[in-house]
Amino acid sequence: MTNQNFFPALEDDPEDLFPSGQMHMLAPIIRGQLRGFPEICHSVRSANAKFIGAAGEFLVDSVLTRHGLRVWTAPDLHCADRLLDLSGHALLLQIKTITAPTDGVCSFSMQRGNGRTGGQRPYSANAFDIAALVILSHNAVKFMPNFGRSFRILESELPALIADPIESLEVSISTVLRKKKRYYC
Numbered sequence: 001m002t003n004q005n006f007f008p009a010l011e012d013d014p015e016d017l018f019p020s021g022q023m024h025m026l027a028p029i030i031r032g033q034l035r036g037f038p039e040i041c042h043s044v045r046s047a048n049a050k051f052i053g054a055a056g057e058f059l060v061d062s063v064l065t066r067h068g069l070r071v072w073t074a075p076d077l078h079c080a081d082r083l084l085d086l087s088g089h090a091l092l093l094q095i096k097t098i099t100a101p102t103d104g105v106c107s108f109s110m111q112r113g114n115g116r117t118g119g120q121r122p123y124s125a126n127a128f129d130i131a132a133l134v135i136l137s138h139n140a141v142k143f144m145p146n147f148g149r150s151f152r153i154l155e156s157e158l159p160a161l162i163a164d165p166i167e168s169l170e171v172s173i174s175t176v177l178r179k180k181k182r183y184y185c
Helices: 023-029 042-047 049-066 155-163 167-184
Strands: 070-073 082-086 089-098 105-109 130-135 140-145 150-154
Touching (some): 049 070, 049 130, 049 140, 089 105, 105 130, 105 155, 130 167, 140 150, 140 167, 150 155
Parallel strands (some): 089 130
Antiparallel strands (some): 082 089, 130 140
16 A cells, blocks of 8 residues: 655654754744733634634544544534534534633633624523533533533632543533433423
């Protein structure tokens, strides 16, 4: 079988790319508004909200995949962000991301739309099953059943979430399945 490298530059020694040992030339490549993350101002967070949200979604994907769970991106027109395969049944995940705690608290508002254009509105009660709440500065995720319009996580909770990111998912799944069982009976 032939091995074809689509990125031949990856085979080069990085030292060969910069004459006279100028490897320090790589540092300016990563510039821009998010270079100082998570210490960025509100206007930078707002201007880069799509990138920050995408980073949160990728972190949730990573956590779930690392623990052997199958997750798919929901279609753009769907209220949920991800579909979590649970023994052949899909649970709907809505992912909300913040950059860092504020005064020791992580606050999440469960609304959809764009606040800058005045189009924010709450999700319907059945829009998703579980909220995945992401704190990017700590690479932490907490999963919560869809029972509220807002959620708060104390900064003191973050070490436990980092140590076992799936525990809150297991509790949420159990709660959601009990609720659905009552609903269908």
